Amino acid sequence: QVQLVESGGGLVQAGGSLRLSCAASSSIFAILAMGWFRQAPGKQRELVALITSGGTTNYAGSVKGRFTISRDNAKNTLFLQMNSLKPEDSAVYYCNEPTARGNDYWGQGTQVTVSS
Numbered sequence: 001q002v003q004l005v006e007s008g009g010g011l012v013q014a015g016g017s018l019r020l021s022c023a024a025s026s027s028i029f030a031i032l033a034m035g036w037f038r039q040a041p042g043k044q045r046e047l048v049a050l051i052t053s054g055g056t057t058n059y060a061g062s063v064k065g066r067f068t069i070s071r072d073n074a075k076n077t078l079f080l081q082m083n084s085l086k087p088e089d090s091a092v093y094y095c096n097e098p099t100a101r102g103n104d105y106w107g108q109g110t111q112v113t114v115s116s
Contacts, residue, residue, distance in 0.1 A: 001105055003024045004095050009110030017084050020110060022078040022095030030073035035098040036080045038091035040111075049080060050098045063089075085114045 003025035012018055020036070035050035048060045049069040057069050068081040078095050094110040100106070 001030075002028060004105075004107035006093060006095055006107050009093060009112045011113045011115065012085055014086055014114055014116050016081060016114070017083045018080065018085065018112060019079070020080040020093055020095075020112075022023060022080075024076040024078070027076060029076040029078075033098055034071065034078050035100075036067075036069060037094045037100075037116070038089075038110070039094070039109075040088075040091040043091075045094070045102070047098055055090040060081070082112070085112075087114045087116045090114045 005023045006020060008018060012020060023030040031053050033050060033052045035047050037045050037047050038046040046060065048063045049057065049067055049070045051071055053055045059067060066082065067082045070079045082089065090113050092111050094106055094109045095107060
């Protein structure tokens with residue numbers, strides 16, 4: 001099982017930027033499609049961005065044009081560049097395979113808080 005450690009969250013004003021990182025414990029990372037999820041209080045976890053092993057990306061409509069997902073397979077690391085942040089982007093952000101379900105393994109996540 002690949003261990004995942006998310007980092008890079010914090011408190012930022014609306015319109016600001018953050019870059020999240022997700023370090024994977026295994027080189028199997030390179031062959032996996034990966035995604036960034038977020039979960040706000042009282043809401044279901046949602047997939048906001050994904051990237052295939054070949055680098056093809058897809059985004060939820062709510063973040064398209066503002067967020068960019070990327071990966072460094074040599075370093076087993078996934079990134080999420082978040083620009084033009086909005087208060088509604090506030091959530092705990094997790095990385096995982098796009099097919100991950102609630103009872104699968106999840107890292108601890110990283111908190112993003114956007115103030116208005």
